[in-house]
Amino acid sequence: MFSTAFLDLPALQGASGTVTLPGSKSISNRVLLLSALCQGTTVVHDLLDSDDTRVMLAALRQLGCDVLVDGTTVTITGLGGCAWPREAIEFFMGNAGTAMRPLTAALAVQGGDFTLKGVPRMHERPIGDLVDALRELGCTIDYLGNEGYPPLRVRQPTLQLDKPIPVRGDVSSQFLTALLMALPLAAQDRAITIEVVGELISKPYIEITLNLLARYGIAVERQGWERFVIPAGSRYQSPGTIHVEADASSASYFIALGAIAAGDPSKGSQGKGIRIQGVGADSIQGDIRFMDAAAQMGAQITSGPNWLEINRGAWPLKGITLDCNHIPDAAMTLAVMALYADGPTTLRNIASWRVKETDRIAAMANESRKLGAIVEEGPDWITIHPLPAGQWQRASIHTYDDHRVAMCFSLAAFNPDQIPVRIEDPKCVAKTFPDYFEALFSVAHTAAANIPVICIDGPTASGKGTLASRVAAQLGYHYLDSGALYRVTAHAALQAGLTLEAADEAKIADLARQLPVRFEGEQVLLNNVDVTDAIRSEQGGMNASKVSVLPAVREALVALQHSFRRLPGLLADGRDMGTVIFPNAALKVFLTASAAKRAERRHKQLISKGFSANIESLRADLEARDARDMSRSASPLQPAQDALQLDNSSLSIEDSVAQVLDWWQGKSR
Numbered sequence: 001m002f003s004t005a006f007l008d009l010p011a012l013q014g015a016s017g018t019v020t021l022p023g024s025k026s027i028s029n030r031v032l033l034l035s036a037l038c039q040g041t042t043v044v045h046d047l048l049d050s051d052d053t054r055v056m057l058a059a060l061r062q063l064g065c066d067v068l069v070d071g072t073t074v075t076i077t078g079l080g081g082c083a084w085p086r087e088a089i090e091f092f093m094g095n096a097g098t099a100m101r102p103l104t105a106a107l108a109v110q111g112g113d114f115t116l117k118g119v120p121r122m123h124e125r126p127i128g129d130l131v132d133a134l135r136e137l138g139c140t141i142d143y144l145g146n147e148g149y150p151p152l153r154v155r156q157p158t159l160q161l162d163k164p165i166p167v168r169g170d171v172s173s174q175f176l177t178a179l180l181m182a183l184p185l186a187a188q189d190r191a192i193t194i195e196v197v198g199e200l201i202s203k204p205y206i207e208i209t210l211n212l213l214a215r216y217g218i219a220v221e222r223q224g225w226e227r228f229v230i231p232a233g234s235r236y237q238s239p240g241t242i243h244v245e246a247d248a249s250s251a252s253y254f255i256a257l258g259a260i261a262a263g264d265p266s267k268g269s270q271g272k273g274i275r276i277q278g279v280g281a282d283s284i285q286g287d288i289r290f291m292d293a294a295a296q297m298g299a300q301i302t303s304g305p306n307w308l309e310i311n312r313g314a315w316p317l318k319g320i321t322l323d324c325n326h327i328p329d330a331a332m333t334l335a336v337m338a339l340y341a342d343g344p345t346t347l348r349n350i351a352s353w354r355v356k357e358t359d360r361i362a363a364m365a366n367e368s369r370k371l372g373a374i375v376e377e378g379p380d381w382i383t384i385h386p387l388p389a390g391q392w393q394r395a396s397i398h399t400y401d402d403h404r405v406a407m408c409f410s411l412a413a414f415n416p417d418q419i420p421v422r423i424e425d426p427k428c429v430a431k432t433f434p435d436y437f438e439a440l441f442s443v444a445h446t447a448a449a450n451i452p453v454i455c456i457d458g459p460t461a462s463g464k465g466t467l468a469s470r471v472a473a474q475l476g477y478h479y480l481d482s483g484a485l486y487r488v489t490a491h492a493a494l495q496a497g498l499t500l501e502a503a504d505e506a507k508i509a510d511l512a513r514q515l516p517v518r519f520e521g522e523q524v525l526l527n528n529v530d531v532t533d534a535i536r537s538e539q540g541g542m543n544a545s546k547v548s549v550l551p552a553v554r555e556a557l558v559a560l561q562h563s564f565r566r567l568p569g570l571l572a573d574g575r576d577m578g579t580v581i582f583p584n585a586a587l588k589v590f591l592t593a594s595a596a597k598r599a600e601r602r603h604k605q606l607i608s609k610g611f612s613a614n615i616e617s618l619r620a621d622l623e624a625r626d627a628r629d630m631s632r633s634a635s636p637l638q639p640a641q642d643a644l645q646l647d648n649s650s651l652s653i654e655d656s657v658a659q660v661l662d663w664w665q666g667k668s669r
């Protein structure tokens with residue numbers, strides 16, 4: 001997950017390949033609650049691991065539920081038959097509607113002393129219609145803040161089950177879902193009827209609820225969309241094992257990607273289209289119908305059991321007018337596809353957008369306008385006009401802590417003007433798809449020249465590594481410690497019985513060309529063996545310096561270094577990053593510090609790792625190494641002509657990071 005303040009998406013040119021999507025949020029949270037409410041053990045496969053499911057899991061544990069998590073397989077021992085908690089419990093529901101609403105209903109029907117809270121936005125999301133219905137049923141619920149909104153306090157009910165329970169359905173379908181999941185707990189002796197007041201929105205989510213209830217032994221009788229009868233004698237029964245489909249709403253971004261992005265001709269048939277694993281056209285999730293809307297706009301989609309394949313069809317896409325009430329979440333993706341269409345797109349019947357993670361009509365309108373689009377909006381509709389080539393503007397997309405705003409606008413990076421797009425607070429995708437951007441980068445492609453590189457070159461112990469890795473972390477970029485490649489090469493050469501002299505140059509170069517090296521955080525692995533300590537020693541550094549003067553070895557490592565230039569960008573540190581390896585890098589920094597200062601830092605570093613060291617001899621070694629590095633004929637250490645010099649002798653690491661980021665902002669404006 002990208003936890004940076006912002007993520008700059010370089011201009012993207014195409015996309016192809018396969019993505020396996022994480023589990024459905026709607027199915028996951030329903031299955032968790034249903035498994036908790038029944039007797040016996042349920043093994044859930046492919047559960048979504050995200051903020052929304054974590055708050056549900058935490059709540060179930062607080063209730064005393066036994067939950068065993070093993071990757072995406074979760075084993076839950078239900079509470080049915082167990083003692084219901086008597087102590088007061090406070091639950092934190094984050095911003096998960098699928099946790100807040102159904103859990104409120106289940107807790108209110110069972111009774112106890114429970115407080116349910118969420119993030120500030122959750123306290124602005126309505127729950128009054130559900131509370132009214134539950135009060136009608138005899139539940140005791142108090143508002144702890146504003147009337148009609150969480151936080152709530154739930155106490156002991158006096159259930160009155162003799163008349164139908166009315167619930168409004170025109171603000172959120174989750175209120176009806178909540179009742180449908182809670183009331184089987186009270187329907188042992190008599191049937192319970194729920195009557196929907198007003199037009200029910202987001203109906204396909206009710207179908208998910210009914211479908212899953214059936215899997216847990218509850219056969220609800222549906223009479224149109226107005227009446228739902230939970231039969232007498234209903235009792236939750238674990239299905240034993242259940243499998244969660246991949247999230248159809250998450251699929252919408254990749255369906256759109258397949259429709260918008262050209263393939264990669266250099267990869268032949270492999271370079272065509274996007275394949276989505278985990279969900280197919282026969283999904284039980286209503287948002288799968290997004291594929292029809294995308295097809296109407298031009299996407300070519302084929303599907304089989306649990307997979308979808310999408311190719312670009314009509315181009316530009318076709319503007320459409322669509323009632324989106326049945327696909328409220330995925331419809332947001334259509335708003336961004338609309339920017340690539342041949343005429344305006346109007347999405348209708350989407351009033352619920354205004355009370356979700358943010359006011360989504362306002363958010364989609366504001367952010368599309370920042371890109372240059374003309375957008376009109378009404379209480380329950382939005383019209384987006386296409387944005388022709390030549391009119392896209394550089395924008396920093398505000399994401400309103402709304403995962404879907406972030407995911408939707410990532411698709412703007414395919415704009416024909418090749419303008420990068422900044423996504424603020426990218427970690428908001430954690431609500432339903434923590435690794436969204438990683439998944440996007442695994443299939444998106446662009447010319448190497450579009451992928452930004454920042455080079456930090458400088459002499460040994462100048463602090464390049466710390467500076468480069470910190471800047472990389474701030475920007476969410478990859479990090480190449482090119483010095484480590486020379487250290488590993490020397491290590492591998494010595495292991496192979498070679499000398500580090502010119503006599504073995506060709507053999508060392510052969511080794512370097514196929515170096516089985518991997519970086520995992522701070523660790524460096526050679527042939528899957530951790531060689532971090534061995535190569536980081538003083539001797540490791542001297543050995544690296546020896547192999548690095550051999551031109552054939554330098555040449556052999558060029559392709560390997562280039563391969564680190566991957567989306568969304570690269571921070572490369574070394575001695576010839578800006579001069580030889582990435583001469584077209586957008587920002588080059590030459591980092592220096594006095595020999596005395598560098599010897600002092602190196603001394604501290606070695607002592608802290610438990611190595612003994614003498615500051616005077618360290619300084620002499622450093623100066624000898626500087627001299628050798630600067631005078632070697634292959635890539636001598638020298639600043640690139642266009643490098644900015646940074647002497648950090650008297651700067652803190654924070655100051656140096658701030659300086660580089662400031663230069664970078666200046667370049668990317």
Ligand SMILES: O=C(O)C1=C[C@@H](OP(=O)(O)O)[C@@H](O)[C@H](O)C1
Nearest residue numbers: 026098172173174202205328352
């Ligand atoms: O029941 C569900 O799983 C959901 C119902 C929908 O909400 P509304 O019924 O409020 O539209 C949807 O937007 C939400 O993401 C998930």
Ligand SMILES: C=C(OP(=O)(O)O)C(=O)O
Nearest residue numbers: 095096097098329356357
């Ligand atoms: C509306 C959404 O979430 P919630 O389940 O919190 O309502 C959503 O995921 O788009």
